[in-house]
Amino acid sequence: MPETAKPTLKKKMLLIDDDPKLLIGLKAVMARKGYEVISAANGNEGIQLAKDIHPDIIICDVMMPPPNGFQVKNMMLGDEATADVPFIFLTARTLGADKIAGLQQGADDYVTKPFNIDELTSRVEAILRRNDIGYRHGQRDMEAALEKMRHSISANLGHEFRTPLTVILANMEMAMREKFKGSTENLDWYLESSLSSAQKLSSLVEDMIILNDIDQGGITPLTNPAGLDVDVEDYIRHICAQYEHKKLNILMSIESGLTTYLPQEACLKAISHLVDNACKFSPEGAKVMIAIRKHGLGGCSLTVENEGSFIPRELREKVFDRYFQVDQGDSRAYNGLGVGLTIARAVARACRGDVNILDSESGCKVRMTLPSFK
Numbered sequence: 001m002p003e004t005a006k007p008t009l010k011k012k013m014l015l016i017d018d019d020p021k022l023l024i025g026l027k028a029v030m031a032r033k034g035y036e037v038i039s040a041a042n043g044n045e046g047i048q049l050a051k052d053i054h055p056d057i058i059i060c061d062v063m064m065p066p067p068n069g070f071q072v073k074n075m076m077l078g079d080e081a082t083a084d085v086p087f088i089f090l091t092a093r094t095l096g097a098d099k100i101a102g103l104q105q106g107a108d109d110y111v112t113k114p115f116n117i118d119e120l121t122s123r124v125e126a127i128l129r130r131n132d133i134g135y136r137h138g139q140r141d142m143e144a145a146l147e148k149m150r151h152s153i154s155a156n157l158g159h160e161f162r163t164p165l166t167v168i169l170a171n172m173e174m175a176m177r178e179k180f181k182g183s184t185e186n187l188d189w190y191l192e193s194s195l196s197s198a199q200k201l202s203s204l205v206e207d208m209i210i211l212n213d214i215d216q217g218g219i220t221p222l223t224n225p226a227g228l229d230v231d232v233e234d235y236i237r238h239i240c241a242q243y244e245h246k247k248l249n250i251l252m253s254i255e256s257g258l259t260t261y262l263p264q265e266a267c268l269k270a271i272s273h274l275v276d277n278a279c280k281f282s283p284e285g286a287k288v289m290i291a292i293r294k295h296g297l298g299g300c301s302l303t304v305e306n307e308g309s310f311i312p313r314e315l316r317e318k319v320f321d322r323y324f325q326v327d328q329g330d331s332r333a334y335n336g337l338g339v340g341l342t343i344a345r346a347v348a349r350a351c352r353g354d355v356n357i358l359d360s361e362s363g364c365k366v367r368m369t370l371p372s373f374k
Contacts, residue, residue: 016046225298296372
């Protein structure tokens with residue numbers, strides 16, 4: 001059977017005019033031209049209808065009781081829901097200065113009364129056609145950008161997961177071969193290297209799980225503050241130990257009796273990412289300063305500051321986007337998925353806290369605040 005063509009959806013047109021006779025007549029004509037027409041008898045009604053129905057185009061009289069046409073357009077420009085709707089002024093004011101003023105207000109066209117209905121229809125169709133072309137171009141550009149981003153994410157994910165997995169498999173194979181040969185000379189090295197890679201792989205899996213929890217709204221605060229039942233200083237030193245080869249000067253100041261409304265696993269995950277980032281992006285021999293303080297009744301704050309690298313002010317919010325990395329591309333100097341700051345901020349905000357990048361004289365300074373619910 002031949003395919004049935006999909007019906008073309010009618011374009012929605014909003015007419016705003018305080019002249020009931022013109023409104024009724026223009027509505028009837030435009031409906032016969034194939035438009036779905038909705039009308040408003042004054043500016044306030046028109047503004048509300050524009051928000052409710054999301055029209056494809058608006059035709060609005062200028063000379064109306066307040067808000068007049070110019071004021072209506074101004075208010076619509078200030079609202080994200082209506083700012084981009086194509087807009088035509090319809091008015092009896094024929095002076096060139098009035099037309100210029102209308103176009104400067106952001107209108108797409110300016111039609112004077114009395115008008116030829118065929119000319120008005122042609123102007124409407126031309127504006128809608130330009131709008132459709134712009135929309136299609138925008139869609140293509142957005143799809144191309146999304147495809148590039150998907151490719152980059154897939155490549156990074158593949159690299160980050162395959163690298164430790166390859167190390168584990170290769171070392172286990174070599175360990176088994178040497179065992180059967182009766183040699184144990186390198187066995188400890190194979191096992192230590194495999195364990196390190198397995199821990200890295202486990203951390204990556206945990207990140208993907210917690211990202212899913214974030215998407216599902218699965219991170220919820222505790223009803224009462226709970227203490228951290230781990231030695232936080234020891235936990236942080238374990239993270240820093242991965243960068244022992246950089247000979248970093250780790251300076252810690254941690255108050256005792258810390259409590260938080262965040263589940264411990266989520267809290268420690270946030271801490272680990274912020275500390276790991278500070279160590280990763282520090283030059284050899286640099287100082288990394290870590291301070292955890294009580295903050296209110298049941299809250300705490302973590303401040304991590306390192307020397308050397310810094311995040312430009314214009315990127316301080318962008319770096320919290322999932323998978324974003326300041327150093328992009330295949331030649332980037334540092335590994336990682338680009339989700340550490342995303343996770344840290346998401347878990348902090350689950351407890352009405354936040355993570356922010358602060359001004360620093362020496363490098364990069366990040367603060368996570370987990371406030372009290374009181």
